Amino acid sequence: MSLSPTDGLDLKVYLLDCPEGLILFDTGYMPEDIETIGKAISEMGRGWRDVKLILLTHGHGDHIGNLARIKELTGADVASGEGEMRDIEEETGVKVDRGLRHGDYIDLCGGIEAIHVPGHTVGNLSFYLFRQRAIIAGDTIFGDEDGNLHPPPDRYSLDAYTAKRELKRLLFYDFDILLLSHGRNLLRDAKRKVKMLCEAT
Numbered sequence: 460m461s462l463s464p465t466d467g468l469d470l471k472v473y474l475l476d477c478p479e480g481l482i483l484f485d486t487g488y489m490p491e492d493i494e495t496i497g498k499a500i501s502e503m504g505r506g507w508r509d510v511k512l513i514l515l516t517h518g519h520g521d522h523i524g525n526l527a528r529i530k531e532l533t534g535a536d537v538a539s540g541e542g543e544m545r546d547i548e549e550e551t552g553v554k555v556d557r558g559l560r561h562g563d564y565i566d567l568c569g570g571i572e573a574i575h576v577p578g579h580t581v582g583n584l585s586f587y588l589f590r591q592r593a594i595i596a597g598d599t600i601f602g603d604e605d606g607n608l609h610p611p612p613d614r615y616s617l618d619a620y621t622a623k624r625e626l627k628r629l630l631f632y633d634f635d636i637l638l639l640s641h642g643r644n645l646l647r648d649a650k651r652k653v654k655m656l657c658e659a660t
């Protein structure tokens with residue numbers, strides 16, 4: 460779902476509806492984002508307490524700003540990239556229950572694999588959803604309104620060179636769908652476009 464714009468950029472978070480409960484990917488950062496997420500949860504016929512896991516792509520404020528409040532509402536476990544779990548804990552005051560490394564598997568919703576793509580931040584993650592053949596990219600890739608893909612902007616990245624070089628880690632996975640935090644999602648043929656992006660950067 461789309462939340463309030465950050466720095467002129469649209470920000471999206473995702474809810475995955477699984478038999479075991481809901482998984483929330485990132486939290487947004489404005490108080491009104493919490494209302495938007497709450498509404499989406501009720502439209503699914505669920506409540507805050509059905510959120511069992513909060514998966515954080517990385518520790519930038521627009522992605523984790525509402526973590527403390529959403530943790531209170533849900534009681535959900537929290538997982539992030541291992542390389543920045545301590546920073547996230549310090550910034551939000553919320554304990555990160557699991558630090559994820561490249562290739563770590565989450566046995567929910569048909570299987571989710573953590574893809575560590577360092578550069579944008581130290582522990583920056585994307586997530587592969589096996590059943591949906593989709594990647595939730597986080598800030599690993601940005602999109603524009605024309606459906607073009609870009610590496611994360613240099614000014615927002617810790618190490619822009621590494622962020623570009625490591626994009627190719629996504630190509631290890633078979634996916635059709637690419638779900639972005641910023642920009643227009645690709646709902647088909649996404650792997651080919653990511654490959655083109657890797658070749659161009």
Ligand SMILES: [Zn+2]
Pocket residue numbers: 517519579598615
């Ligand atoms: Zn970011």
